[in-house]
Amino acid sequence: MSRHLWLLVSGCVWAGMMYLLFQYEIQPYFEYQKPPTYQTIFRDRKQAEHQKRAVFFAESRIGDAESLSEPLTGGGFRMRSRMLMHMKAFGGLQLPDDRAYMSSEFRLDSAFLLTDFRINGNLQGVPVTAKGERQGDKILLSYNLVILKNEGTLVPFPKDATLSDNFLPYQGGGRLE
Known part of the structure; x- marks a missing residue:
């Protein structure tokens, strides 16, 4: 019985961690964010x-x-x-x-x-x-x-659209070297 209880508890903890991982780390990448202008x-x-x-x-x-x-x-x-x-x-x-x-x-x-x-x-x-x-x-x-x-x-080409030349797309990003 204790082995089954341990399996159930660890499975629930794992499911909770996966839920939190998705909620706070993965989902924000797929939500729409207004692009910079x-x-x-x-x-x-x-x-x-x-x-x-x-x-x-x-x-x-x-x-x-x-x-x-x-x-x-x-x-x-x-x-x-x-x-x-x-x-x-x-x-x-x-x-x-x-x-x-x-x-x-x-x-x-x-x-x-x-x-x-x-x-x-x-x-x-x-x-x-x-x-x-x-x-x-x-x-x-x-x-x-x-x-x-x-x-x-x-x-x-909408008025607030931007183009990036893909060489240095992040204006204000500072020096990375």
């Missing part, structure tokens, strides 16, 4: 901010990334970033140029809404460009990805 990121910022980070693949440093956000005269901000990585660590086909380089520039107006952006890059010798300009609730998007080319498509 340029307004929430930049409304209190008055001066330029520079971030520099190292890019690692396992234990090997394979590149660097940096970002600069600076206020514009008349209001708004300009965000620039660049990233350089060496791709040899990933294995696979080794090309003569193993570098992946991307640079971007985003401009925000005085209401901290995206007005335009430009992204230029070179991925192991393959040039990549994209640019966009806000037109009301849409962005006029153009890109050139060697075989994929588009000159001006209007894409829906």
